[in-house]
Amino acid sequence: MEAVDTAPVGAATCRVCGAEFTPYLNGRSEIRDTCKPCMLAKRSASIRAAHARKAALAAGIDKSESEAPATSITIDLGQWPDLAHELTRLAMEDLRTPEMQATWLLIHALRAAR
Ligand SMILES: [Zn+2]
Numbered sequence: 001m002e003a004v005d006t007a008p009v010g011a012a013t014c015r016v017c018g019a020e021f022t023p024y025l026n027g028r029s030e031i032r033d034t035c036k037p038c039m040l041a042k043r044s045a046s047i048r049a050a051h052a053r054k055a056a057l058a059a060g061i062d063k064s065e066s067e068a069p070a071t072s073i074t075i076d077l078g079q080w081p082d083l084a085h086e087l088t089r090l091a092m093e094d095l096r097t098p099e100m101q102a103t104w105l106l107i108h109a110l111r112a113a114r
Contacts, residue, residue: 014038075102 012023014035021035031039077084084098091101 016042 010023011020012032013020015033016038017035019035023030023032024036025031026039034042077087087101087105088098091098094101094104096104
């Protein structure tokens with residue numbers, strides 16, 4: 001006597017990451033379009049976003065303000081063209097973008113200052 005396999009069969013392709021995966025059940029519905037890691041990532045991202053919105057609303061912060069990433073810094077080197085030139089030259093030498101070169105220099109300078 002063979003056991004009847006009621007689990008979803010066959011491979012499916014994740015439309016988020018493109019990986020092949022075995023379809024699985026989410027509650028009573030069979031998931032064939034998003035693999036488990038992507039589904040979990042999507043869920044935790046939407047939970048985080050909902051929490052952030054809730055916290056922003058509670059704090060009375062404007063939505064556009066709360067969405068600005070605090071980690072993004074723009075540096076205008078207009079007053080120091082030589083510095084900009086040198087930064088770009090070093091970046092090209094190390095196959096980095098000027099932004100990555102500046103980040104790398106900042107990391108090393110901050111470590112040295114500790
Ligand atoms: Zn995926």
